[in-house]
Amino acid sequence: MKPAPFEYHVPDSLEQALDLMSQYADEAKILAGGQSLVPAMNFRVVQPSMLIDLNRVSELSLIREEGEAIRIGAMARERHLEFDSSIAKHIPLLTEATPFIAHPQIRNRGTIGGSIVNADPAAELPVLMLTLDARLKAQNISGERWIDAHDFFAGMFTTALAPDEILVEIELPYMPPHTGWSFMEVAPRTGDYALMGVAALVTLDENGKCKKAKLVYLNAGDGPVDAKESAKLLEGETLNDALIESAAAMASQKEINPFGNVHTSIDFQRHLANVLTKKALKQAMQRAEENQQ
Amino acid sequence: MTQSFPVTITVNEKEYKRDVEPRLLLSDFLRHELGLTGTHVGCEHGVCGACTVLFDGESVRSCLIFAIQADAHSITTVEGLAKDKDNLHPIQQGFWEAHGLQCGYCTPGILMTLVPFLKENPNPTEDEIRHAISGNLCRCTGYQHIVDAVKLAAEKMR
Known part of the structure; x- marks a missing residue:
């Protein structure tokens, strides 16, 4: 019940994180909230040889309104989604569904991006991304691309992300009137x-x-x-x-x-x-x- | 043995400096490095809630965080609740008086879950209490006395 040894990197900017991913994409796993990854590591079901911890990349946890949409940084905690007033106003489905994710102790750490990239078929956030027609911004060292949520989930625990890409932001259009x-x-x-x-x-x-x-x-x-x-x-x-x-x-x-x-x-x-x-x-x-x- | 890194972690308002391997869980850091064995370890995969502590004031599973991630952060464990053994925290006092524990294994995690809960919701209904402790497993009490203890604690804190 203890994780196998791994090499640990903790970038404090997205730029550093992308640089690390360009070097170590094949061996590294991203550590977001860790609420699915760490249990799997404790069981040694997964034994990544390197973790790149995004928890100090503060630019990835913003929630803001832009145009007729809300943009959520991939490292925004589930607990923040739950209590965000602009989400409650414009995307009440997300506010209502977030408390179904595990328990407050888990949502205090778990992130929107982590849950999406984990792509567990039993998880709530991937379902909500399809329901709300989300667009997902993936970035690697050479650039960024937007992926439609409908093209993102590629099967059990599998996504359209390339090995060196990081999911950085989620764009959710306001729910339409009526x-x-x-x-x-x-x-x-x-x-x-x-x-x-x-x-x-x-x-x-x-x-x-x-x-x-x-x-x-x-x-x-x-x-x-x-x-x-x-x-x-x-x-x-x-x-x-x-x-x-x-x-x-x-x-x-x-x-x-x-x-x-x-x-x-x-x-x-x-x-x-x-x-x-x-x-x-x-x-x-x-x-x-x-x-x- | 992989490389160790220096960390400075504030636990119960006291600063600790240690060298840790990245794979060391926060729960094991508290128990083995600091000797704070009030934080209990049950399932080690985030289900039982026994290892719940406060991370910058928010309840989290200490078995799902690496100690190295707590560098420069502030942790509160069950040892940080009471000033001394004659001055229990009102939540502890409530558990004492209402028999909110039997074996006591789950108790530290439940107390640490309740600290932020009762701060946010000082007058909870029974349903809200049961919901709040749903992430903490107790195999002794059947929860009834825990619920009574939370009600009593809430009263004391108001």
Whole structure:
């Protein structure tokens, strides 16, 4: 239960960190909040020969508004997302979902960038990145590029980042007007990994019809699962119980691909997805209607 | 043995200078280097909460931080709560009076979780208390007496 030895670097600027990554990309692992990496190192499941610790790169933890979006530094702590007033105002889904991540003691250290790059299919933040159409800024020593969240997650614990790239910033557009949201999950105990979870968004047009819908699931496949076809069933329609029922049935039976685990069968995960989808869509719809008045 | 690096860490308002290997966990630093064995080590992967300490005033798992990361930071452990054995912190006093512990293994972590919680929320409901301690496992009490102890402590602190 003790980590294997490693070489340790602690840059105090992004420039230094990128320089280190250009030299040591093959052997180094980035240490962000450490709330997934350090347990894995304690178990010696992973034994990186070098850690590059970003905790002293203060420029990476800013949260700011820019244009019609919020930009969040990759090292912003989950606990800061939870209490940030501009996030609460413009992206209430993120404020509502963040407390589902583990416990306050974990969120005090865990970072948005760390959770995204870890790409755990059972984690909340990757799901939220797809739901909110995030753009992710990756940087290496020779430059930067923006990656659409929909192109970022490449499978179980795998992302589109090149070995020498660091995720530095996340851009989240404001939620559009007349949008309702919901985040729901079922976990065996508070703070545990959820057996199933869903983030839902519903945007209404001026006639009260559904203009845009989103349904994204956690622990439902080898990454965050965007149930696009089910969401499409709702678009252009006046939402009612029958439609919500069909979308939930389609998402839970056709679009997600849960694996089951020691706590749950695949059938139970599909059942949960069905029930959670209906509840989440109803809550999102109700909030969208309230937002319209 | 890999190379060691000098660190200066303030623990319970006292400054300590030591040389540490980067892989040394903060929990082991506190216990083995400083002899502060009040911080307990349970699961060592962030689940049980027994090793909870305050890092610059915020509750964290000391088994998921390397001691070297605490360089120039300030740590508070359970030893930092009471002035002396006759002057317990109100949260400790609440646990004493309401029988908030049996074996005591989880207690330091729970106390350190509660310090910032009761500061932010001096008048918590039972639900909020149960939620606040959900990241700390206790296998003895069934939590009922812990909840009672937190209510009593909150009263004392108001």
